[in-house]
Amino acid sequence: MNVRRLAPRLLLLACVALAVIWMGLNRDLLDSTALDSWLAGLGVWAPVAYVGLYAAGTVIFLPGSLFTMAGGALFGPMWGAVLSLLGATIGAGLAFLIARYIAGDWVMQKAAGRLKRLIDGVETEGWRFVAFVRLVPLFPFNLTNYALGLTRIGFWPYVVTSLICMAPGAVAYTWLGHAGREAIAGDTSAIRYGLLALGLLAAVAFLPRLVTRLRKGEAMTWIEPEELHRQIESGRPLTVLDVRGADEFTGQLGHIPDAVNIPLGELDRRLDELRSTANGEVTVVCRTDKRSAAAQTILRNAGFKNVAVLRGGMERWAALGRETVRDGSGKGPVTT
Structure with missing residues (x-):
């Protein structure tokens, strides 16, 4: 400073x-x-x-x-x-x-x-x-x-x-x-x-x-946008899970490149699908971070060990000028 x-x-x-x-x-x-x-x-x-x-x-x-x-x-x-x-x-x-x-x-x-x-x-x-x-x-x-x-x-x-x-x-x-x-x-x-x-x-x-x-040690695990950006740039094994709806995923804010889109309401029944595509740690993203917090609890209860929530969600990610995609070309199944 x-x-x-x-x-x-x-x-x-x-x-x-x-x-x-x-x-x-x-x-x-x-x-x-x-x-x-x-x-x-x-x-x-x-x-x-x-x-x-x-x-x-x-x-x-x-x-x-x-x-x-x-x-x-x-x-x-x-x-x-x-x-x-x-x-x-x-x-x-x-x-x-x-x-x-x-x-x-x-x-x-x-x-x-x-x-x-x-x-x-x-x-x-x-x-x-x-x-x-x-x-x-x-x-x-x-x-x-x-x-x-x-x-x-x-x-x-x-x-x-x-x-x-x-x-x-x-x-x-x-x-x-x-x-x-x-x-x-x-x-x-x-x-x-x-x-x-x-x-x-x-x-x-x-x-x-x-x-x-x-x-129980269930306090939120946060990751700052700057740290997530560094991890993506370094090629670190990481899965970005976006739990917004399909319209939000490809909407005004777009999504993080290569993010997997599974809306929060579908996450419980698509856990096996996520396990097959998950690569290393999982970072959960939504518009802000409220749905991401709920998704983190679901994933932890399902046995996922390294789960973090992007603080501020896509709103903060976009406000910092980080790269976003708006054409629905995210990695894995994009809900339609």
Whole structure:
């Protein structure tokens, strides 16, 4: 990485670190009453300032409950919940992007062993894992935003899932702020236990699947387009299996030269056919990589040992300017 590209990242990292340190040394300034008074004095600009402060506070590790209850006290239970959720989501998205921009590529290059299996497992579960950590109140919100940015979970699935799964907590704490922190102090345990119960349901729904996948070593095995291109150019024994439909195989994106086309829906009954044509390792391809992930599971269950998924699929392959074929001249049977 050259200095010109590294300098902005280091500057951004330094700014975030300094803000976090300053707030850590001045936590006594976090007075909810003062925050309420300041926002109330802004008039029509109060909602905008509130959302901006909430987002910034999320990035620098300020407690979200402080802002959420202030939102309930100032804007009422409905608009307070909407604005709180908006600020938390924007802040979570910013922290995610900061982590990915500063360290995401470096972490993926260095990841190995259990760390790589964990990252791949998280990426395989995608939005389900995001839903799990948002609903289970055991994961620190601010830290999780940065941690998920180090994986390759898509930004928009991350944001949308976070928005939906943070809503119960936002509504609960906004109502708490609206009703008055002191007046209903005796009822705070009900909210806490309610959120804990919701988190337990999330754990029952999502955790077993993730743990099972990691224990069995079934985490996704990815291959980057650049690496696949190098392997093809080197003449390494390799079968590229495209699991799209025939219309997609010869469509706008075309297909990788010499790819075998077996649509995902037909893969189970055409495994013997694939075994007869497979040459060494198998790389699975689709438009993005979702169908490829399902195909990888089918092939592994059928005894195929070295199966990888092309990250980003044909969309990323084509975006990088790699060679494609659009005339249906792929190797092996092309479905019609």
